[in-house]
Amino acid sequence: MxxxxxxxxxxxxxxxxxxxxxxxxxxxxxxxxxxxxxxxxxxxxxxxxxxxxxxxxxxxxxxxxxxxxxxxxxxxxxxxxxxxxxxxxxxxxxxxxxxxxxxxxxxxxxxxxxxxxxxxxxxxxxxxxxxxQARSAPLVRHLRDLIADGYVGEVLSTSMVASARGWGASVHEGGAYLLDRASGANMLTIPFGHTLDALTAVLGDVEEVSAVTATRRRTVEGPAGEIHRPDVADQVVLGGVLSSGAVASVHFRGGLSRGTNFRWEINGTEGDLVVTGDHGHLQMGEYTLAGARGADTALAPLTVPEHYFDPALETLRGTDAYNxxxxxxxxxxxxxxxxxxxxDFAHAARHHRLLHRIERAAA
Missing domain, CATH: 3.40.50.720 (NAD(P)-binding Rossmann-like Domain)
Structure with missing residues (x-):
């Protein structure tokens, strides 16, 4: 060094x-x-x-x-x-x-x-x-601090619904390896893995696990019309209990939805926080935050304070490179x-073990 x-x-x-x-x-x-x-x-x-x-x-x-x-x-x-x-x-x-x-x-x-x-x-x-890098995102760091500062009081539960963009009806050029379980690169490990790591950064570790996984699309079309038969999940549902005792539910599905593509709610004794976006890769892209607490009767937008942003990276705001x-x-x-x-790698090994626990629970 x-x-x-x-x-x-x-x-x-x-x-x-x-x-x-x-x-x-x-x-x-x-x-x-x-x-x-x-x-x-x-x-x-x-x-x-x-x-x-x-x-x-x-x-x-x-x-x-x-x-x-x-x-x-x-x-x-x-x-x-x-x-x-x-x-x-x-x-x-x-x-x-x-x-x-x-x-x-x-x-x-x-x-x-x-x-x-x-x-x-x-x-x-x-x-x-x-x-x-999702845990480095300004919004995720701000969300973590809001929770630590008691914005919602005691966290009772959290729920997330997300679309993975990939692992839908088609696969891009060179992406066939993402449909092969042996590659280790799939919907569970990539978008679900990145976003679940951000959830634990904000709310604490997942202690208890129940899960369902499924491959609902039996065939996927490649860019030249070729047909692939995936052996990886395009549906992952996690039900769990966090280290705080809060209950968690997470549902990732392949492709994109005409409805909700990302919504993460955190519900507590004193308030609520909601993150929304257009896909489930929380490690990249733009997301919005809203909250309400105390006597508030409706959610209102919450702006991430400027001190969470690095001035050196200003020109990368809104791009995949920022985080x-x-x-x-x-x-x-x-x-x-x-x-x-x-x-670090020790953290990565722990996260790999958590994803393996989810697979085992689903099996």
């Missing part, structure tokens, strides 16, 4: 492509706006594709493999943005090179891989981070100051 708070953290991104992808869409714009980070290297699926990506994005060094990138002296933080089945090998290489690692969520294809990587990092004393940038800002503080505000 840098020797002083003014020294930039050298970032190497695994999976930054010249064509498309989450790294160029969200990670790179955020990193280039924040002081304290310097994107120094990238790797892609081949040396040539890495060269093309480096030329397009103006990155100084291009490597044909993640292992070469991780071994480079100029890289302090390895950022892993490839498909989930490839995480384990790449993260192991980065940890083996003694580097700090940020891996996109899900960390692994299941709890076994996540626990292995968390244990390896802990054994080597290395800093790790996982891309559960990624907010997460990077916390990661910078953690690396420089030795704090532990951003979710």
């Amino acid at each position: 840098p020797s002083s708070s003014r020294s930039p953290i050298g970032v190497g991104i695994v999976g930054l492509s010249a064509r498309r992808g989450w790294a160029s869409h969200a990670h790179l714009p955020a990193l280039r706006l924040l002081d304290g980070f310097e994107v120094r290297a990238l790797s892609a699926s081949s040396a040539e594709s890495a060269r093309q990506a480096a030329e397009k994005h103006g990155v100084a060094r291009a490597y044909g493999s993640a292992a070469e990138l991780a071994a480079a002296d100029e890289v302090d933080l390895v950022v892993v943005t490839v498909k989930v089945p490839d995480h384990r090998e790449i993260v192991r290489a980065a940890l083996g090179a003694g580097k700090a690692v940020l891996s996109e969520w899900p960390l692994g294809t299941g709890p076994a891989e996540a626990e292995e990587l968390a244990s390896l990092a802990a054994g080597r004393g290395l800093r790790t981070f996982t891309g559960l 990624v940038g907010a997460a990077y800002a916390q990661i910078r503080r953690d690396l420089v100051d030795g704090t532990h505000g951003a979710p």
